[in-house]
Amino acid sequence: MNRKPKVLIHGTGFAGQGHAEAFRSAGSEIVGIVGRTAHVVSDVAKKMNIPNVGTDWQEALRACQPDIVSIATPGGAHYEPIKQAIEFGCHVFCDKPMTESAETAVGLYDLAKEMGVKTAYAASFRYTPSVLHAKQLVADGAIGEPVEIECISHFNLERDIPFGWSHRKEDGGGRLNNNFTHTLSIAMAVVGEKILNVMGEVRDDLGRAPIVDGVHNFATRRNFIPEDLTDPSLEWGESNVEWSYTVMAQLESPFAQKPVSVLFKHGGLVPRFHDDHIVFYGTKGAIFIKGHYGSGQLSLYGADKTWKDLPLPAEIADTVPDVKGDTEQCWHYLAREFVRDISGETVEPYPTFKQGSQYQQIIEIIRSNGNWTDVSRLA
Incomplete structure (x- = not known):
């Protein structure tokens, strides 16, 4: 890629703003931001000098034509925006958790492989x-x-x-x-x-x-x-x-x-x-x-x-990126590696949707609490 990658951000809170700063630091252009509340996303976009603002994710994909999307909303709101971005041909940077369930996480991992897009999973500490x-x-x-x-x-x-x-x-x-x-x-x-x-x-x-x-x-x-x-x-x-x-x-x-x-x-x-x-x-x-x-x-x-x-x-x-805050520092590191990889540079392996989907499967296993052995009747 011989130009700055274009990045569209989904989410206006701490993570959304942090992701935007991280990708800017990695040499990308932040072309748009989407949020659920119009006045909130407008305020954040103005503060961060982001040109395109909206509450409709699919419309933002069409209008901004991003190379990369950054998903910074709560995990339960990840599946559809990620699926739509992958189908649009975008590389995806997603904060943890990947999704709300093992089934949806595995589905997105499989779809990303099928579409040939790169993914990054920000379990980034x-x-x-x-x-x-x-x-x-x-x-x-x-x-x-x-x-x-x-x-x-x-x-x-x-x-x-x-x-x-x-x-x-x-x-x-x-x-x-x-x-x-x-x-x-x-x-x-x-x-x-x-x-x-x-x-x-x-x-x-x-x-x-x-x-x-x-x-x-x-x-x-x-x-x-x-x-x-x-x-x-x-x-x-x-x-x-x-x-x-x-x-x-x-x-x-x-x-x-x-x-x-x-x-x-x-x-x-x-x-x-x-x-x-x-x-x-x-x-x-x-x-x-x-x-x-x-x-x-x-x-x-x-x-x-x-x-x-x-x-x-x-x-x-x-x-180590020269930024304040451990969370922000780690976002910057991973975003930098992701952009370098997309741009064709050789980088060390980083967490992807492979790890993200594995983690969601493991979390469901743990939540089953199925490891107890009843010893209350032992003599």
Whole structure:
């Protein structure tokens, strides 16, 4: 491609605006943006200097003739816009979750292959600097053969965040769709991209949330928590999706003879005592990264039996986009790789709809809670 790729954005909130900035940074032209509310999308387009504005996705595809579409709406609203974009011949960059179900995700993956379009799946925290560093260390043999990974996070989210897509399975909500997708991607990026086995348990310990009008941006939803939660006129919505999960998995690794065991433990509504973290254990050492998505300090446990904080190598630092915010930084990284690939450059493998469809299938397996064995009658 000997011109700037043209990108059409679907979504006006935190993700939509973040995707637009990422693709601009990657050398693309943002030709249009679509949202569900006319005045909101007009305001965002004016602020971001985007020329074409609308609420009709199919019309925007015809008017803008994009090379790439970026899907930045909640997961339950992904299927039809992605299907229409693929049929239009567009490459697709999609935030997680890919869709609301395994069936629709697999269908889109198959359609993309049939139409010959490229796809990117933004379970993108695999691109934090410390995760990139951990990947290099494991490949270099710094911890020997990887044997175990531990991903622990507790978010202590406010229980009274207004009712919305994150509370509804059919809209792409739940902590598996919006937390596990990232940590699974991180684990696979560092030790190996093939998932062998998985089992898990989920729990909805929220119950309900207040229904409030006016929430258009996921990043500012906390500002809409009602002051008086005892107001008898307040309406409530019922959650139907998990807010906590425990998952065990086995990954195949080119760096180990045996499958690598992985524990994913997340509590969306409970407080943390120690730091959220990701740890990679090996036969000769271990790597600890502070933070639920591996965005903090990396420490190495080596032959001297002590933990040492390691600086980020210059060759990795040079690849990290110079933008504020871990989420934004990772979007920029993936968008850059995607545009380079579409433009014919050679790039490292990145997450695509193959991974996105696999993740939705795995999430449905975990949500079945089918791993319990009744031992209540044992003597």
